[in-house]
Amino acid sequence: MSEPSSPNPRxxxxxxxxxxxxxxxxxxxxxxxxxGRALAAVIAILTFLAAxxxxxxxxxxxxxxxxxxxxxxxxxxQVRPQAQRSIEADIEQAVSLARRAPGxxxxxxxxxxxxxxxxxxxxxxxxxxxxxxxPRLIVIKLQEGTxxxxxxxxxxLREKVPTASLDDHALWLTRLSTMANxxxxxxxxxxxxxxxxxxxxVTFATRGAxxxxxxxxxxxxxxxxxxxxxxxxxxxxxxxxxxxxxAMGAGAALIVTIILGMLTRSWRASPAGDQLEALFGSFSxxxxxxxxxxxxxxxxxxxxxxISRLTVRRFLNEAG
Amino acid sequence: MQRVKALYENEFDQxxxxxxxxxxxxxxxxxxxxxxxxxxxxxxxxxxxxxTGPSGAGKTTLLRxxxxxxxxxxxxxxxxxxxxxxxxxxxxxxxxRRMGVVxxxxxxxxxxxxxxxxxxxxxxxxxxxxxxxxxxxxxxxxVGLGDRMHVLPPVLSGGEKQRAAIARALIVRPxxxxxxxxxxxxxxxxxxxxxxxxxxxxxxxxxxxxxTHDFSLMDQLNVRRLVLGDGHLHxxx
Ligand SMILES: Nc1ncnc2c1ncn2[C@@H]1O[C@H](COP(=O)(O)OP(=O)(O)OP(=O)(O)O)[C@@H](O)[C@H]1O
Ligand SMILES: [Mg+2]
Numbered sequence: 414m415s416e417p418s419s420p421n422p423r424x425x426x427x428x429x430x431x432x433x434x435x436x437x438x439x440x441x442x443x444x445x446x447x448x449g450r451a452l453a454a455v456i457a458i459l460t461f462l463a464a465x466x467x468x469x470x471x472x473x474x475x476x477x478x479x480x481x482x483x484x485x486x487x488x489x490x491q492v493r494p495q496a497q498r499s500i501e502a503d504i505e506q507a508v509s510l511a512r513r514a515p516g517x518x519x520x521x522x523x524x525x526x527x528x529x530x531x532x533x534x535x536x537x538x539x540x541x542x543x544x545x546x547x548p549r550l551i552v553i554k555l556q557e558g559t560x561x562x563x564x565x566x567x568x569x570l571r572e573k574v575p576t577a578s579l580d581d582h583a584l585w586l587t588r589l590s591t592m593a594n595x596x597x598x599x600x601x602x603x604x605x606x607x608x609x610x611x612x613x614x615v616t617f618a619t620r621g622a623x624x625x626x627x628x629x630x631x632x633x634x635x636x637x638x639x640x641x642x643x644x645x646x647x648x649x650x651x652x653x654x655x656x657x658x659x660a661m662g663a664g665a666a667l668i669v670t671i672i673l674g675m676l677t678r679s680w681r682a683s684p685a686g687d688q689l690e691a692l693f694g695s696f697s698x699x700x701x702x703x704x705x706x707x708x709x710x711x712x713x714x715x716x717x718x719x720i721s722r723l724t725v726r727r728f729l730n731e732a733g
Numbered sequence: 734m735q736r737v738k739a740l741y742e743n744e745f746d747q748x749x750x751x752x753x754x755x756x757x758x759x760x761x762x763x764x765x766x767x768x769x770x771x772x773x774x775x776x777x778x779x780x781x782x783x784x785t786g787p788s789g790a791g792k793t794t795l796l797r798x799x800x801x802x803x804x805x806x807x808x809x810x811x812x813x814x815x816x817x818x819x820x821x822x823x824x825x826x827x828x829x830r831r832m833g834v835v836x837x838x839x840x841x842x843x844x845x846x847x848x849x850x851x852x853x854x855x856x857x858x859x860x861x862x863x864x865x866x867x868x869x870x871x872x873x874x875x876v877g878l879g880d881r882m883h884v885l886p887p888v889l890s891g892g893e894k895q896r897a898a899i900a901r902a903l904i905v906r907p908x909x910x911x912x913x914x915x916x917x918x919x920x921x922x923x924x925x926x927x928x929x930x931x932x933x934x935x936x937x938x939x940x941x942x943x944x945t946h947d948f949s950l951m952d953q954l955n956v957r958r959l960v961l962g963d964g965h966l967h968x969x970x
Contacts, residue, residue: 441856443844632840635800636901637830638857640822 441633441646442626449650452618453658456611460662460713463607464706468670470600471705477593481586488563488581490551495576504549507577510569511553516561519554604709611713612720619651619724630729640729648722655717656710663710667703750814751775752909752940753799758808760798768794770964772808776909776942781935783951784944786961792944793837795961796911799942800834801825813908830858833902833939835912839894841886841901847893848873848882851900858905865904872900875930877923891918899927903934910934913944924950 490507494500504522511520523531528549555561563581570577623630633643753776761767769791776782784792797803798810801817810817812828820828833854841850849856851873855865873882876896886894895918902910910931916924928950935941942959945951951958958969 439845439849441842441845441853628840629842631802632842633853633857634826635802635829635834635840636854636857637826637905639826642857642859 456658457662459611460659464666466603470597473596494546514566518556523550615720619721644725647725651721652718656714659710659713756809782957784959790961831908833907837913839898
């Protein structure tokens with residue numbers, strides 16, 4: 414070993430070439446331990462659950478909006494037969510009143526035969542309906558995007574066609590939307606609970622990591638790192654862990670969704686599939702569903718970073 | 734009092750305040766006996782001194798008092814003209830950036846390479862890696878660790894760890910260097926070489942305090958000796 418002429422560190426001499434890559438960019442705080450992996454797993458599971466809850470809530474929200482717009486675009490007038498009145502005349506009168514109401518796109522009358530066919534599932538085929546007072550339906554399709562006021566039509570019908578009654582499905586719609594809203598609120602509450610659980614897990618993991626890295630933190634202090642710097646280092650590690658965990662969880666949630674979508678598609682041929690689809694719409698979540706899952710993953714990662722930073726700051730302040 | 738303070742501040746501005754000033758300082762660990770008693774001394778800027786005394790006399794404790802990792806139970810400690818009893822966290826960080834330390838037990842970070850350990854004080858100040866790479870490499874070569882740069886501390890020998898610890902303390906060219914037994918694990922010729930490094934640093938303006946009980950090392954230099962014994966300090970000029 415030949416001694417350099419001067420140890421003067423102020424003037425780095427350039428005679429010898431520097432090693433190509435000195436930079437390893439190793440993290441200053443080692444969190445990549447078994448504890449770190451366990452935390453990533455916990456975060457993955459919690460993200461998975463949160464994403465499924467949020468995705469489910471989104472599914473219900475989307476389906477119920479779809480039903481509501483379909484259902485509320487249709488109202489029906491029911492005309493009951495009455496011995497003293499001609500039902501055909503009543504229907505004609507009701508139809509002409511309906512045509513004059515605002516926001517109406519199309520008025521369609523069910524003929525006697527069609528009305529009877531509607532009853533078949535309940536009464537069986539081959540019955541002679543001629544003796545039965547089968548009510549007749551007039552289906553009114555509304556223009557898209559309109560929310561017309563039917564009190565005028567209702568009033569007119571009551572005066573001119575007392576055997577007719579208007580059903581705008583309002584009661585059914587309120588019940589439907591109440592139920593859907595309840596499901597959505599429950600889903601959101603579950604998401605929040607899962608996020609709180611994730612925060613707690615991160616808090617404990619951070620405190621554990623800090624206690625395990627006491628020596629490292631001390632040395633960082635001695636070489637002139639301030640609390641902010643140390644907190645940032647921990648935060649960066651935990652953000653990566655959180656991002657990895659939440660990406661795994663979100664990925665699993667997306668895969669489950671896709672598999673469920675494929676299963677429902679194969680069920681669709683069966684009668685059970687029809688009912689499922691009637692209830693949930695087709696299972697394939699739209700872009701909003703995927704966006705929700707990705708958003709949840711990002712939220713979890715950011716919560717992980719923020720909570721770990723907060724915990725580190727508090728830990729450093731307690732330590733004096 | 735007001736005048737003394739003004740004088741201190743004035744001196745501090747001119748870099749003339751003592752790097753370290755102790756007045757009647759005493760310290761005890763927990764409820765134990767006082768390890769150090771009635772210490773009154775100063776370490777002047779650009780000065781060079783040894784701190785010596787038998788094992789257990791309190792050399793490490795005295796250095797920890799200066800590092801503010803142990804607080805005095807009584808008395809007054811000031812660093813670079815600043816009373817440390819009411820210092821803020823930011824102030825503490827600023828003070829530590831003016832000091833370099835070589836710990837008796839090295840305290841290298843085991844998950845970082847030798848190079849990264851030595852560069853650590855610069856890295857935590859937020860400096861760009863490219864801006865200090867050449868400097869770090871040169872210092873590593875000077876202490877004879879040129880081919881051990883990419884190795885993790887656990888595989889270094891005791892003497893190599895010691896040299897890495899010294900390099901880490903020197904890299905920021907501190908105003909005050911505290912070295913606890915910096916030559917305890919190296920052969921006499923390397924010890925002389927490291928001593929020359931400290932002298933060179935001192936020439937560039939750093940106050941140096943070397944704690945040691947190695948008389949052959951101290952005999953190489955005719956400088957002030959702070960001798961600890963029975964909790965008291967006396968100074969051999
Ligand atoms: N953390 C501690 N808690 C309690 N007592 C301590 C602690 N550190 C040191 N001591 C005691 O303080 C006294 C001085 O210790 P110190 O480490 O300062 O001695 P030293 O001069 O550095 O010794 P050496 O030359 O062996 O390194 C010793 O009696 C020791 O037992
Ligand atoms: Mg000691």
